[in-house]
Every structure is written in structure tokens, then in C-alpha cells.
Amino acid sequence: MCESNAYLIKGGEEELVLESVESIEATGGGVTLTSLFGEEKRIRARIKALSLVEHKIVLEPLGAES
Amino acid sequence: MCESNAYLIKGGEEELVLESVESIEATGGGVTLTSLFGEEKRIRARIKALSLVEHKIVLEPLGAES
Numbered sequence: 001m002c003e004s005n006a007y008l009i010k011g012g013e014e015e016l017v018l019e020s021v022e023s024i025e026a027t028g029g030g031v032t033l034t035s036l037f038g039e040e041k042r043i044r045a046r047i048k049a050l051s052l053v054e055h056k057i058v059l060e061p062l063g064a065e066s
Numbered sequence: 067m068c069e070s071n072a073y074l075i076k077g078g079e080e081e082l083v084l085e086s087v088e089s090i091e092a093t094g095g096g097v098t099l100t101s102l103f104g105e106e107k108r109i110r111a112r113i114k115a116l117s118l119v120e121h122k123i124v125l126e127p128l129g130a131e132s
Contacts, residue, residue, distance in 0.1 A: 002068035002118040023117040026126075047113045051089045052068040060092075 003036050004055040008045055014058065017043060021057060030062065069102050070121040074111055080124065083109060087123060096128065 006021045007014035020036040030044040045059040072087045073080035086102040096110040111125040 002070075002121065004068075004118060022119050023115070024113075025115045026113060047090075047092060049089070049091045050116075052070060052118070053088050055068070 002052065002055070004050070004052070004057050006033050006057040006059060008043065008059045008061065009048065010061070017041065017059070024057065031059065068118065068121070070116070070118070070123050072099050072123040072125060074109065074125045074127065075114065076127070083107060083125070090123065097125065 003020040003022050005016060006018045008017045018033045018035055018039065018041050021033050022036045023034045024047065025032045030042055031047060033041045043059060044062045046062060047057065048060040049058045050056065069086040069088050071082060072084045074083045084099045084101055084105065084107050087099050088102045089100045090113065091098045096108055097113060099107045109125060110128045112128060113123065114126040115124045116122065
């Protein structure tokens, strides 16, 4: 399976916010993550990077534009 | 493997921009896609949605905020 873990950058560190993420949708003012198990999480962040080989999604809080 | 195809929304349709995408990085003013085969593409777009089960990444041109 191809699910990935989603991490949010906080104070320079990556904090796990949701495991086994199956899909992500960018909505006004954030992203909605959905896990394989049907768990849904809305976060005020944008997708900064993702690596499908590492199964990793990195989110950056909105307002922290680089 | 978990690589996905990346599509760019153009005129309401999804146009394939890169196959076998392995990683994506959001940079100032766009995203950089890298394929499993080392091909790299920079696009002035943001990630609108992704489905890891469907192996699909959907990009939206910058300036077309919903």
C-alpha cells in the first residue's frame, strides 16, 4: 500500500499529525487529510513536500511562507 | 511502488504533466516534481489534491485560487 505519514513542521521539527494518509485535499485556508481508516483531519497548512518512496508528507503551517 | 502520475488542471480538464512522480517539493512560486527516472519538472502550480490509492496528484495553476 502507498499510504504515507503526514508531518507538520513546528519550531523546525517535524511532528506526526496523521498516519496512513490515503488522500489530501487543499481547501480554502488549509488541507484536509484522510487516512485509510477513515480518520479525517483539517489543518491550516499547505503541502511543503512529499516523498512517495519515503511514504512521507510534510506540511507547513499557513503564514510561515518561505 | 508508490509513484503517482501528476496532472495539471487546464480549462477544467486534467492534463498529464509527469508520470511516475516520486517526490514533490513546493518552492517559491511553484512546485518541483521529480520522477523515479530522475526527470525533473518545475511548474507554476500548487498541489490541489492527491490520492495515494489512485496514484494521482492533481495540480492547480497558480493564480487560479478557488
